[in-house]
Amino acid sequence: MTLADAQIAPPEPPRHVMFWRRYKRNRAAVLGLVLFAVVVLMALSAGVIDPGDPLRRAGEPLTPPFVNWQTPLGTDQLGRDVMSGVFYGARISLLIGVVATLVAIVIGVVIGALAGYFGGWVDDLLMRITEAFQTIPNFVLLLALVAIMGSKIEWITLAIGIVSWTAPARMVRAEFMSLRGREFVDAARNLGVSNTSIIFREILPNALPPIVVYASVIMALSILMESALAFLALGDPNYASWGNMIGQGRAVLRSAPYCAVIPGIAIIFTVLSFSLLGEGLNDALNPRQKK
Amino acid sequence: MTTTARSVLELRKLQISLPKGADRPHALEALDLTIKAGEIVCLVGESGSGKSLCAGAIMGLLPEPHVRVTGGAIRFMGEELRGKSEAQMRALRGADISMIFQEPMTALNPQKTVGWQIDEVLRLHAKMTKTERKARAIEMLERVHIPDPPSAYNAYPHQVSGGQRQRVMIAMSLVLSPKLIIADEPTTALDVTTQLQILKLIRELQDEEGAGVLFITHDFGVVAEIADKVAVLCRGELVESGTTDAVLNHPQHPYTKALIGAVPALTPPPVKAASTAPVVLKGTGLKKTFAARGGLLSGKRKAVTAVKDLSFELRQGETLGVVGESGSGKTTVSRIVTRLLECDQGSVELDGTDLLAASPKELRALRQHIQMVFQDPMASLNPRKRVVDLIAQGPIVHGANPQKAREQAKKLLELVELSPAAANRFPHEFSGGQRQRIGIARALAMEPKVIVADEPVSALDVSVQAQVLKLLVDLRDRLNLSLLFVTHDLRVAAQLCDRIIVMQKGEIVESGLTAEVFANPQHPYTQNLLSSIPGRDWTPPSLQPDAA
Numbered sequence: 010m011t012l013a014d015a016q017i018a019p020p021e022p023p024r025h026v027m028f029w030r031r032y033k034r035n036r037a038a039v040l041g042l043v044l045f046a047v048v049v050l051m052a053l054s055a056g057v058i059d060p061g062d063p064l065r066r067a068g069e070p071l072t073p074p075f076v077n078w079q080t081p082l083g084t085d086q087l088g089r090d091v092m093s094g095v096f097y098g099a100r101i102s103l104l105i106g107v108v109a110t111l112v113a114i115v116i117g118v119v120i121g122a123l124a125g126y127f128g129g130w131v132d133d134l135l136m137r138i139t140e141a142f143q144t145i146p147n148f149v150l151l152l153a154l155v156a157i158m159g160s161k162i163e164w165i166t167l168a169i170g171i172v173s174w175t176a177p178a179r180m181v182r183a184e185f186m187s188l189r190g191r192e193f194v195d196a197a198r199n200l201g202v203s204n205t206s207i208i209f210r211e212i213l214p215n216a217l218p219p220i221v222v223y224a225s226v227i228m229a230l231s232i233l234m235e236s237a238l239a240f241l242a243l244g245d246p247n248y249a250s251w252g253n254m255i256g257q258g259r260a261v262l263r264s265a266p267y268c269a270v271i272p273g274i275a276i277i278f279t280v281l282s283f284s285l286l287g288e289g290l291n292d293a294l295n296p297r298q299k300k
Numbered sequence: 301m302t303t304t305a306r307s308v309l310e311l312r313k314l315q316i317s318l319p320k321g322a323d324r325p326h327a328l329e330a331l332d333l334t335i336k337a338g339e340i341v342c343l344v345g346e347s348g349s350g351k352s353l354c355a356g357a358i359m360g361l362l363p364e365p366h367v368r369v370t371g372g373a374i375r376f377m378g379e380e381l382r383g384k385s386e387a388q389m390r391a392l393r394g395a396d397i398s399m400i401f402q403e404p405m406t407a408l409n410p411q412k413t414v415g416w417q418i419d420e421v422l423r424l425h426a427k428m429t430k431t432e433r434k435a436r437a438i439e440m441l442e443r444v445h446i447p448d449p450p451s452a453y454n455a456y457p458h459q460v461s462g463g464q465r466q467r468v469m470i471a472m473s474l475v476l477s478p479k480l481i482i483a484d485e486p487t488t489a490l491d492v493t494t495q496l497q498i499l500k501l502i503r504e505l506q507d508e509e510g511a512g513v514l515f516i517t518h519d520f521g522v523v524a525e526i527a528d529k530v531a532v533l534c535r536g537e538l539v540e541s542g543t544t545d546a547v548l549n550h551p552q553h554p555y556t557k558a559l560i561g562a563v564p565a566l567t568p569p570p571v572k573a574a575s576t577a578p579v580v581l582k583g584t585g586l587k588k589t590f591a592a593r594g595g596l597l598s599g600k601r602k603a604v605t606a607v608k609d610l611s612f613e614l615r616q617g618e619t620l621g622v623v624g625e626s627g628s629g630k631t632t633v634s635r636i637v638t639r640l641l642e643c644d645q646g647s648v649e650l651d652g653t654d655l656l657a658a659s660p661k662e663l664r665a666l667r668q669h670i671q672m673v674f675q676d677p678m679a680s681l682n683p684r685k686r687v688v689d690l691i692a693q694g695p696i697v698h699g700a701n702p703q704k705a706r707e708q709a710k711k712l713l714e715l716v717e718l719s720p721a722a723a724n725r726f727p728h729e730f731s732g733g734q735r736q737r738i739g740i741a742r743a744l745a746m747e748p749k750v751i752v753a754d755e756p757v758s759a760l761d762v763s764v765q766a767q768v769l770k771l772l773v774d775l776r777d778r779l780n781l782s783l784l785f786v787t788h789d790l791r792v793a794a795q796l797c798d799r800i801i802v803m804q805k806g807e808i809v810e811s812g813l814t815a816e817v818f819a820n821p822q823h824p825y826t827q828n829l830l831s832s833i834p835g836r837d838w839t840p841p842s843l844q845p846d847a848a
Contacts, residue, residue, distance in 0.1 A: 020725065192680035195640050196739075199672050200694035200746070201664040214684040 038289020044282030055096040063249035109231040112170025117177030125185025184216035218294035225287030308512035315371035335512040345533035346761040398473035404465035415453035463494035491625040524835030562766035577616035586646035621797030629806040671743035675755040677735035681727040688723035733764035
């Protein structure tokens, strides 16, 4: 007899338990998490495992890998330790990835939320601005910004954030447009809740899952953009970054390819880990999308 | 076959298994069912009873391998269907067994004309020339009483009305004279007047063709209207079956008794003397038009008038019903009154203050006196908030101490008959009826003078609906609430409302005491509406409520 309406189903396990259960169902996502953990460990242990400045001369120039255990992954043409560069580079890449993504997401969420929630002329104005940004190729805009602001690491990070906010803004706007018509928003309005609270407390939490997933994509893209800048010798020369190392390794690509290949592999694995992570988050946060 | 009519479909000990982690191992358990030629068998059950999966099993359209038939026999014209190849099933589907779906808009392909879609069935199953096919399609459209069949033949699905789309679906399913028609809630998405026409049409065509019909529904009114035999499903088990008269008027099984007991009777409660209590909510000359925003090339579209010149009064402690079919503007009324929609003209006075003229700040303060219970209890509760926060949100916004508001919220849960343990759960952990109780608790938390309820029970199963309605009535009487109750269901209106307004195309066509309007409708539209209620000649037998 199912007529009794007053009993409640037994409690579900807490949210994070459910989340982990769904996440680990995707094996590739677990691999992504492991790779990500490795990168984080590298960044954290950079000063412990391989002490010393990665820009300092550590041995004979162009020592191949696995020859001298002082410099296990070899040295570049100036005698700098490649392994130490890779470890310290992980710090820079993660820093840029996280900060630039935060900048992009914050700008994107604010603009997208306002445009999507209010609609009308607010939407028109904000979307035209977004389109203006979108018409300029990302990398060209990034080069222009770096050329204006200079190539200090803080400015580079900010510039990467500024060129990548348009896609999340459009996404947030679409989410808000569909969510603002839902009855729970009407219910909140009917209770006398203010617009700001409705936007940030009622709608935003419901719009977050796709944004979180997309954030992993932005993070991967920011790391690539920083590497590309460094490759063009526009990166901050005071920090060892993977892009810098590839850029300098280019000169000896024929004689000592490992100088460019090793940091290249590091970039590939980091970006791969973010994209697998994003896929796993998508499965875990939007369980209804699958099946 | 001992009886005169051949049995078209026989289900013997049919068992359908559900994937692991579902609420029960089998969707259907040992279902026995026989449909003879020229017979309409209604399969009745609440949501989740497995009635639609039964149709899927017969058509071979189950979402395998998660859900599949694990036992029993499905015999169609004496032939076993289980184990037939996909190609063999394809030949049967459409030609010998056809199906009418619930939502004709999604079941028809929006990209193709009506004629093309009927033509497709013929093209696949019959050897006919092009002209023969067209003649047959137009003949079928004529038989389902579509006005001007040749023009309907060339129309796209969105160009014909909902009722006509369902007629097209019926034409499609009958074009090859199938021996078995499966109708899965074919009238649930339609208005009552259209519903009655479609039911009559199915009956009429079925008489002519002599096909067997398996009619799936949750509505006992529809059962009373159309069925020869009834089978009642409860959580995948057949609890009762028999002739319509036997099951509807003398149900044996406690579940059936409880279900039938939950159907609201059409006779309104005895007339209460017209209330003289003070007017709490008064609408005058309300008008709302929706300006349709035209496309870049299509030019301006005509504005649609949703409500024109509407006036009403709601007195303290009274329930005013707003009834009408879809498109009559009744939901617009509920949104204007709560100022979720801006109105073009008129005024809504709440205790003498004009709500529509209030400034945003005044409005926020006024909102606590007029609260709303929404139609869809899933959509109207923020899925990311705990129940206690949902209920306490209103008082907190209006300046109550958060700690006290949460304490109060827990008391309100008891008032709506939910355990206080529910407070820290999220909305998705509750059933539909329980969610609607939370919605009611949220409205009550503000201690409003007026509650506007927009179809609060139409998304619920009939037994749950009865419980929620009982709760509403109980609370209304205890707290002396004034209710503005919007509904399309005249049975519900009859039970709950003291006075009703009947709306058609944005205008009030009739208003008055419920009992009087029901007994003696004046306007032809009201008369039509009342005579279209399915099963209006059947009065649910009064059964002891302890049946469950």
